[in-house]
Amino acid sequence: MSERVLTEQISQELLLTYYKKVLELRLFELKVQELYRNARLPGFVHLYVGEEAVAVGVCSHLEKADLVFSTHRGHGHALAKGVPAGIVLAELWGKKTGSSGGRGGSMHLYAPEYGFMGTNGIVGAPIPLATGAALSAKLKKKSGVVVCFFGDGAVNSGSFHEAVNLGAVWNLPVVYVCENNLYATEMAFRRATKNTSVASRAAAYGMLGVEVDGQDVVAVHEVAQAAIQRAREDAGPTLIECKTYRYVGHHEGDPGTDYRTREEVQHWKQRDPVKLARKRLLDSGVDEKDLQAADQEVERLIDEAVEFAEQSPEPSADTVNEHVF
Amino acid sequence: MSDQGRVITYGDAGVEALREEMRRDDSIVYIGQGIGSRGGNFRQTRGLWQEFGDDRLRDTGICELGATGAAIGAAMAGTRTVVDEVFLDFALEAITQIVQQAANISYMSNGKIKAPVVIRGAMGSVRSAGAHHSHTFYNWFANTPGLKVVLPATPYDLKGLFKTALREPGPVAVIEHKSLYNTKGVVPEEEYLIPFGDARIVREGKDLTIVAMSRMVDLAAKAAVVLAEQGVSAEVIDPRSIVPLDRQKITDSIKRTGRLVVIDESPSYCSFAGELLAIAAEDCFNELKVAPKRVCSLGVPNPFSPVLENQMIPTVDRIVNEVHDLMKQ
Numbered sequence: 001m002s003e004r005v006l007t008e009q010i011s012q013e014l015l016l017t018y019y020k021k022v023l024e025l026r027l028f029e030l031k032v033q034e035l036y037r038n039a040r041l042p043g044f045v046h047l048y049v050g051e052e053a054v055a056v057g058v059c060s061h062l063e064k065a066d067l068v069f070s071t072h073r074g075h076g077h078a079l080a081k082g083v084p085a086g087i088v089l090a091e092l093w094g095k096k097t098g099s100s101g102g103r104g105g106s107m108h109l110y111a112p113e114y115g116f117m118g119t120n121g122i123v124g125a126p127i128p129l130a131t132g133a134a135l136s137a138k139l140k141k142k143s144g145v146v147v148c149f150f151g152d153g154a155v156n157s158g159s160f161h162e163a164v165n166l167g168a169v170w171n172l173p174v175v176y177v178c179e180n181n182l183y184a185t186e187m188a189f190r191r192a193t194k195n196t197s198v199a200s201r202a203a204a205y206g207m208l209g210v211e212v213d214g215q216d217v218v219a220v221h222e223v224a225q226a227a228i229q230r231a232r233e234d235a236g237p238t239l240i241e242c243k244t245y246r247y248v249g250h251h252e253g254d255p256g257t258d259y260r261t262r263e264e265v266q267h268w269k270q271r272d273p274v275k276l277a278r279k280r281l282l283d284s285g286v287d288e289k290d291l292q293a294a295d296q297e298v299e300r301l302i303d304e305a306v307e308f309a310e311q312s313p314e315p316s317a318d319t320v321n322e323h324v325f
Numbered sequence: 326m327s328d329q330g331r332v333i334t335y336g337d338a339g340v341e342a343l344r345e346e347m348r349r350d351d352s353i354v355y356i357g358q359g360i361g362s363r364g365g366n367f368r369q370t371r372g373l374w375q376e377f378g379d380d381r382l383r384d385t386g387i388c389e390l391g392a393t394g395a396a397i398g399a400a401m402a403g404t405r406t407v408v409d410e411v412f413l414d415f416a417l418e419a420i421t422q423i424v425q426q427a428a429n430i431s432y433m434s435n436g437k438i439k440a441p442v443v444i445r446g447a448m449g450s451v452r453s454a455g456a457h458h459s460h461t462f463y464n465w466f467a468n469t470p471g472l473k474v475v476l477p478a479t480p481y482d483l484k485g486l487f488k489t490a491l492r493e494p495g496p497v498a499v500i501e502h503k504s505l506y507n508t509k510g511v512v513p514e515e516e517y518l519i520p521f522g523d524a525r526i527v528r529e530g531k532d533l534t535i536v537a538m539s540r541m542v543d544l545a546a547k548a549a550v551v552l553a554e555q556g557v558s559a560e561v562i563d564p565r566s567i568v569p570l571d572r573q574k575i576t577d578s579i580k581r582t583g584r585l586v587v588i589d590e591s592p593s594y595c596s597f598a599g600e601l602l603a604i605a606a607e608d609c610f611n612e613l614k615v616a617p618k619r620v621c622s623l624g625v626p627n628p629f630s631p632v633l634e635n636q637m638i639p640t641v642d643r644i645v646n647e648v649h650d651l652m653k654q
Contacts, residue, residue: 067402101435110434117401117438122425128394129426135395136404139354139380146402162391170383323436324470325495 010218012284018056018217019277020294025052025076026274027302028085032075032092035306036252042094045106048076050247053273054179055080057220058147058240061228066145067117067133069126072107073179073246074119077149083111085305095312102315103323123184124159126150127176131163134174138234145231146174153184155198164239168205173231175224176239179214185250186259199241207237214242215271218280330513336368336506338480342487343370343407345516347377350405353491356383356396357409357445366411367447367506393419393444397427397496400442405491413446413500414460427496428471443490444498449540449590450627450638451504459627461590463538464597466498467567473497473521475566478542480510482565485519492518502540524571526578530560533584533648536575536601537563541588541639548644555645557652567597575601576608585609585617586648588639593621615654620647 029047036045048055051073059068059080070077078088083099091098092106099111107121117133120126130148137144154160155178167174178198182189190196202209208230212223220242227238245268249256256265281291333341347353355370355377361384364371374382385392389410396408410416416423427440450459466474475490475497477483483501490497527542528549537545542563549559560578564570579585585605589598598619605617623637 069398099435100433100437103435104433108429108433110430110438112434112438118430118434120426122421125394125421125426128391128422129398129401131391132395132398132400132404132406133402134398135354135383136399136402139352139404158390159394162388163394166385166388166391166395323432323434325431325473 010221012281012286015218015277015281015284016286016294018060018221019281020298021056021060021080022052022217022273022277023295023298024085024301025055025079027298028079028089028305029075031302031306032089033248033252041092043105044251044253045092046073046251047246047248048073050268050273051179051181051214051244052076053217053220053277054177054214054242054244055149057217058175058177058224060221061225062115062145062147064115066147067115067130067137069117069130069133069146069148070119071126071150071154072119072121072123073151074109074149075106078109078111078116078119081116082114083109083116085301086308087111089305089309090312093309093312094314095309096315097308097312124150124154124157127154127159128163130174131167131172134167134172134237135170137173138170143232144173145228147177147228148174149177149179151184152178152180152182152189152198153187154178155201156192164207165205167237168207171234171236173234174237175227175231176237177224178239178241179244180241181244181246183250183259188259197241199239202239207239209239209241211241211243214244215273215276217273217277330511332509333480333512334506335480335483335501335508335510336371338484338512339369339487339501340371340373341512342484342491343373344376346488346491347373347381350491352403353405353407354381354383354399355407355409356385356392358385358387358411360384360409365409367503369409369447369501369506389415389418390422394422394426396442397422397440400440401430401438405441407443407445407491410444410446412458413448413462414458416444416446423472423496424469428469430471431495432471439494440496441494442496444496445501446498447501447503447506449502449504450634453629453631453634454503454627455629456626461622463498463500463567464591464595464600467597467600471495472568473566474500474568475521476500476539477565478505478539478563480508480512482519482525482563484512485517486521486565489518489521500539504540508543519565521566522569522571523565524574525563525565526574527561527563528559530558530582532558532582533560533586533651534575534578534582535559535561535586535588535648537561537588538567538597539590541590544639544641544644545588547641548648551641551645552648557648559648572604572608576604579605579609580612583612583614584651585613586644586651587617587619588644589619589621590638591621592624593619594624596621615651618647618651620644
């Protein structure tokens with residue numbers, strides 16, 4: 001893919017904000033990987049390494065009251081929507097201070113106070129939920145927008161078809177963002193479906209479909225801005241297909257090399273979202289020294305999150321029956 | 326139960342509950358197939374679309390998974406919803422959304438997100454509907470933490486329980502019975518609510534306790550009349566909601582009579598009737614005079630033939646005979 005020629009220049013300041021956020025998502029996941037490999041975190045985790053530009057490019061256009069529905073690979077979406085890294089990490093740790101007080105975990109992160117309506121353990125399930133939330137937003141008439149993230153693995157499920165169809169026929173303020181990272185666990189998208197263009201499926205529902213380079217935060221920014229604006233103006237939903245890649249396995253513990261070649265992974269790493277955003281900043285005249293300061297700022301933020309989560313208490317065992325109904 | 330009021334059908338009692346609550350709470354949105362201008366396959370939304378329009382009576386195509394998920398998502402975002410599966414059987418198309426999302430959301434979010442959604446469906450055998458349109462799997466729902474389950478047996482109970490369901494903070498499965506829609510009963514003019522977890526003593530008795538749900542309540546009451554003529558005094562109890570369950574009222578009765586028979590339209594194996602027998606064993610072991618008994622549907626898919634279907638489902642005669650067997654012990 002060639003670098004996208006932008007119809008509109010974004011400011012250096014915004015670019016720096018994007019760079020720091022993309023880096024935050026990256027460093028957060030690498031820290032989670034380290035903690036998980038050292039058997040510090042319970043459960044299992046699916047990391048977002050390589051896909052960060054999508055969450056950042058999309059969520060940067062959302063207000064706090066706008067809602068995001070996410071997937072099993074959703075730590076990045078939570079951070080991009082503004083959920084503090086500390087309470088996300090504390091939840092991955094099963095701590096009392098986590099976003100769900102330790103009742104949820106990686107695939108059940110909920111922070112409605114930041115408009116983050118959850119990661120999800122069921123592939124495809126967020127799409128009907130987000131569609132319903134968009135119905136709620138439309139009926140409230142407050143210009144609220146809902147974004148639904150899902151992977152290529154979700155688009156062959158019935159949930160996708162039924163929900164996207166409702167979103168289109170009800171003309172709902174929702175943006176469906178498919179992160180096509182080419183593999184559903186180990187299943188290559190080209191082996192799972194005959195039509196490998198997710199964006200083209202939008203036409204089947206009478207909806208706008210757009211494809212974008214998911215490695216370039218600026219390209220995602222531009223496409224998402226238009227889609228979110230359309231939703232806000234009650235002009236209907238959009239299906240955005242972000243071409244992206246996860247460098248890591250499906251979950252921590254999957255080496256991710258049985259079903260794809262090392263060359264393919266290396267190829268995608270050449271278009272790394274962190275490096276691309278950094279290069280854009282350098283090309284625009286930002287000093288390397290300023291970038292190093294930004295890097296250190298993000299590293300500190302992650303260190304603080306780890307400290308917070310690590311020192312947080314466990315939930316009290318006698319609270320196990322709370323919040324069932 | 327009040328004996329003051331009008332006689333209306335079970336179906337109309339549900340419509341009244343919805344009309345009153347939709348007037349009271351203008352956030353309520355009703356989603357399902359044929360529930361708009363058509364007024365519902367069972368006439369269960371008759372007249373509502375004329376009053377509330379397309380925005381609040383949202384007809385969908387055939388897409389239970391998408392529609393149920395959307396109803397749950399809207400509820401999570403602050404819009405109270407009802408999703409009508411029409412036949413409870415069709416909820417199976419959407420079971421992942423009901424069990425994994427709606428029932429779990431409060432707990433998974435540490436109580437921060439609630440899904441005030443009513444999942445409505447009509448269950449049970451009626452005139453050879455066949456295996457795809459007759460299921461009664463409320464016991465599956467009852468085994469799902471986070472989901473409340475009500476089984477109204479009369480017009481009065483349907484209206485009062487439905488209205489309560491529409492004020493609950495979380496998901497409630499309101500499960501009607503198809504063969505009850507045209508049955509009639511007294512419903513007061515004035516507003517009332519029936520709290521969940523409040524069993525109804527349908528008939529008082531001293532020799533045994535019969536617990537029955539949904540359409541089986543009527544069969545149990547008829548059997549009790551026959552038994553009374555034959556010298557057996559049966560107390561009949563309808564739990565009305567099975568989650569939460571009025572364990573106290575049921576076990577008090579069992580302790581008093583020392584005998585329990587449960588009438589359940591589901592097959593007996595792993596049924597709600599089995600749960601009631603377990604409760605009797607846990608709470609009433611010393612008072613039980615004989616082993617409790619279940620009168621359930623046979624463990625077969627619903628047959629089409631009226632002869633076979635009648636053989637499968639509990640009948641008044643079968644209940645009477647089973648009670649006599651128990652009383653002889």
